[in-house]
Amino acid sequence: xxxxxxxxxxxxxxxxxxxxxxxxxxxxxxxxxxxxxxxxxxxxxxxxxxxxxxxxxxxxxxxxxxxxxxxxxxxxxxxxxxxxxxxxxxxxxxxxxxxxxxxxxxxxxxxxxxxxxxxxxxxxxxxxxxxxxxxxxxxxxxxxxxxxxxxxxxxxxxxxxxxxxxxxxxxxxxxxxxxxxxxxxxxxxxxxxxxxxxxxxxxxxxxxxxxxxxxxxxxxxxxxxxxxxxxxxxxxxxxxxxxxxxxxxx
Amino acid sequence: xxxxxxxxxxxxxxxxxxxxxxxxxxxxxxxxxxxxxxxxxxxxxxxxxxxxxxxx
Amino acid sequence: xxxxxxxxxxxxxxxxxxxxxxxxxxxxxxxxxxxxxxxxxxxxxxxxxxxxxxxxxxxxxxxxxxxxxxxxxxxxxxxxxxxxxxxxxxxxxxxxxxxxxxxxxxxxxxxxxxxxxxxxxxxxxxxxxxxxxxxxxxxxxxxxxxxxxxxxxxxxxxxxxxxxxxxxxxxxxxxxxxxxxxxxxxxxxxxxxxxxxxxxxxxxxxxxxxxxxxxxxxxxxx
Numbered sequence: 001x002x003x004x005x006x007x008x009x010x011x012x013x014x015x016x017x018x019x020x021x022x023x024x025x026x027x028x029x030x031x032x033x034x035x036x037x038x039x040x041x042x043x044x045x046x047x048x049x050x051x052x053x054x055x056x057x058x059x060x061x062x063x064x065x066x067x068x069x070x071x072x073x074x075x076x077x078x079x080x081x082x083x084x085x086x087x088x089x090x091x092x093x094x095x096x097x098x099x100x101x102x103x104x105x106x107x108x109x110x111x112x113x114x115x116x117x118x119x120x121x122x123x124x125x126x127x128x129x130x131x132x133x134x135x136x137x138x139x140x141x142x143x144x145x146x147x148x149x150x151x152x153x154x155x156x157x158x159x160x161x162x163x164x165x166x167x168x169x170x171x172x173x174x175x176x177x178x179x180x181x182x183x184x185x186x187x188x189x190x191x192x193x194x195x196x197x198x199x200x201x202x203x204x205x206x207x208x209x210x211x212x213x214x215x216x217x218x219x220x221x222x223x224x225x226x227x228x229x230x231x232x233x234x235x236x237x238x239x240x241x242x243x244x245x246x247x248x249x250x
Numbered sequence: 251x252x253x254x255x256x257x258x259x260x261x262x263x264x265x266x267x268x269x270x271x272x273x274x275x276x277x278x279x280x281x282x283x284x285x286x287x288x289x290x291x292x293x294x295x296x297x298x299x300x301x302x303x304x305x306x
Numbered sequence: 307x308x309x310x311x312x313x314x315x316x317x318x319x320x321x322x323x324x325x326x327x328x329x330x331x332x333x334x335x336x337x338x339x340x341x342x343x344x345x346x347x348x349x350x351x352x353x354x355x356x357x358x359x360x361x362x363x364x365x366x367x368x369x370x371x372x373x374x375x376x377x378x379x380x381x382x383x384x385x386x387x388x389x390x391x392x393x394x395x396x397x398x399x400x401x402x403x404x405x406x407x408x409x410x411x412x413x414x415x416x417x418x419x420x421x422x423x424x425x426x427x428x429x430x431x432x433x434x435x436x437x438x439x440x441x442x443x444x445x446x447x448x449x450x451x452x453x454x455x456x457x458x459x460x461x462x463x464x465x466x467x468x469x470x471x472x473x474x475x476x477x478x479x480x481x482x483x484x485x486x487x488x489x490x491x492x493x494x495x496x497x498x499x500x501x502x503x504x505x506x507x508x509x510x511x512x513x514x515x516x517x518x519x520x521x522x523x524x525x526x527x528x
Contacts, residue, residue, distance in 0.1 A: 141474070145472040145475060149458060149459070149468060158525060158526070158528060162458045165521055166472060169454055169518055170476075172514065177478055180483060184482040
């Protein structure tokens, strides 16, 4: 099998080879995401029964928890790509990292947004300084810093390497930040709230995990499409890009 | 489970919170999809334009 | 190697002594920010002493961050930094000396000033001493972490605001344990754990930040 040879993967890390591959893969992930969204939403709204305590407001959880998971996961994957790009100087890895950043920031924001709308009926406040909420806010700051640094530097090579280093610094700090926020929260007792009082039925789990995969595939589809734009932007002087553009894209 | 469509949209009185969450999430997703597609089209057009200008 | 580090330290201090205003500006910024709080919150002694640790720490964070811009900027502009990069001495060690000088010139004055400001905010003597101790242990971490951000934003347009955006989230653990120590002591929990963790953060930062800063400078000057 071609897939198992090292040469195949090395070849794939060249932007020129990866560009059409990403173009072929993205629609499949998009379709899979769409199907999973439909299934997940159907189960979440028409199969899962109302919670006996939170009634129908708990249905926010089906999208909130996947968003929160993916927001964290995307940050780790992004920093992983950044690290690979920094160490082995593979251009495609840093491009993938910058393709993931905006989506990760958006997922973090949406996680906070849905969390606030879930928190209001559950805890009576849109925002509480709970350890999880606070660390998520900080995660959003980290994403913002990453993107701001990348956008501020004109030279794309330097921009991607600088933001990659920042990502690495961030990943070293994430456990420390999370631990310190937790500590801070337990010190200021009376503010902490238990997140879930929901007894999870199988249908609820199915809805949540289906939507988690839906968000995952959505992220992959978006990142693959965005990385194609980034490849075009950074390689715009390469002959194959010019030929491609003259032929009208695809 | 739901007796009528209006019952469904009322979400047991939590309509604002539930639809406020899902609505914004899918609005953002739709916007991101549109932006990503437009970005790729724009860059291709720009490269093609520059290539034409260089030839002339 | 030690020689080079000591030379660098003296060079930095000598340069700063020639421009005393810069050191004093940071210090006065710290004093002004702290003095603004009573004006904003109200002069009730109870409230002020309650928020004093947080206020002092946030002000220290901002003051230390504002002075970061100059950490590498001048050496970058006159080309000295390029020489250091090409030089025989390991860059991380030179960077460490620069950070140490930065702390001596900006962090240490804040520590020395904090008892006076603590008194202004109505802290009792024990809290003031503890406060100064947390600043003494914690501010080196601010200079160390900040130096990575300063290296990354070197020569970037809008560098100052960008630097704040990059560095402030990373300062959060220092803020939490620094200002938390005084609270913990007041509630009778004891501040030992806070002080140990604060020390651990500073040591960890001292081990990693010079290398990260050196890498950042290499990227910026590439």
